[in-house]
Amino acid sequence: AQSVTQLGSHVSVSEGALVLLRCNYSSSVPPYLFWYVQYPNQGLQLLLKYTSAATLVKGINGFEAEFKKSETSFHLTKPSAHMSDAAEYFCAVSGNFGNEKLTFGTGTRLTIIP
Amino acid sequence: EPEVTQTPSHQVTQMGQEVILRCVPISNHLYFYWYRQILGQKVEFLVSFYNNEISEKSEIFDDQFSVERPDGSNFTLKIRSTKLEDSAMYFCASSGHLRDRTYEQYFGPGTRLTVT
Numbered sequence: 001a002q003s004v005t006q007l008g009s010h011v012s013v014s015e016g017a018l019v020l021l022r023c024n025y026s027s028s029v030p031p032y033l034f035w036y037v038q039y040p041n042q043g044l045q046l047l048l049k050y051t052s053a054a055t056l057v058k059g060i061n062g063f064e065a066e067f068k069k070s071e072t073s074f075h076l077t078k079p080s081a082h083m084s085d086a087a088e089y090f091c092a093v094s095g096n097f098g099n100e101k102l103t104f105g106t107g108t109r110l111t112i113i114p
Numbered sequence: 115e116p117e118v119t120q121t122p123s124h125q126v127t128q129m130g131q132e133v134i135l136r137c138v139p140i141s142n143h144l145y146f147y148w149y150r151q152i153l154g155q156k157v158e159f160l161v162s163f164y165n166n167e168i169s170e171k172s173e174i175f176d177d178q179f180s181v182e183r184p185d186g187s188n189f190t191l192k193i194r195s196t197k198l199e200d201s202a203m204y205f206c207a208s209s210g211h212l213r214d215r216t217y218e219q220y221f222g223p224g225t226r227l228t229v230t
Contacts, residue, residue, distance in 0.1 A: 044221040099145040104157040
């Protein structure tokens with residue numbers, strides 16, 4: 001069984017500040033990990049994924065995440081927040097067989113303060 | 115860029131009625147999924163579909179739900195007798211392109227189902 005925990009349902013950062021959204025996972029097999037973003041009234045868009053290659057993963061819009069097995073974490077970061085980053089962010093985990101179901105966290109709503 | 119499409123964007127139905135939610139996955143994808151998101155809650159897996167059969171389903175996906183790929187392009191979710199608690203945003207996703215195994219699930223924009 002797999003699960004993810006996202007710490008902080010709401011995060012606010014100032015424009016230009018570091019964005020850090022936390023995700024910890026639990027998995028009985030080596031996991032694949034994903035971050036999705038959801039803008040208001042839109043679907044889910046993949047930001048980045050970890051599929052057992054490089055542990056530091058770079059995604060779209062300047063986001064990156066680092067897989068840390070020892071900490072069972074996959075935190076999402078961006079050096080400098082932009083107003084357009086305001087959205088809901090979901091961490092998700094799947095098994096490593098490929099094309100398995102995604103198990104999502106409860107999401108973190110990111111607000112950018114001008 | 116190819117995308118997953120869903121129709122309708124919003125469906126209002128009365129309790130006990132049947133609804134069919136429609137999805138057109140990305141061409142040449144092999145795996146298809148339905149997820150739902152009740153307002154204010156997390157996205158939950160319902161069912162996955164591969165090679166014209168269900169490959170996995172959650173405990174939510176009971177006998178009231180069914181999926182079908184009636185032709186080469188559409189993928190549908192049917193709820194036979196809707197309940198108030200079925201009100202949610204339903205997302206379709208597809209993955210597994212024939213040419214590259216990227217394991218990325220591409221999501222449609224969702225259908226908001228409101229049961230009254």
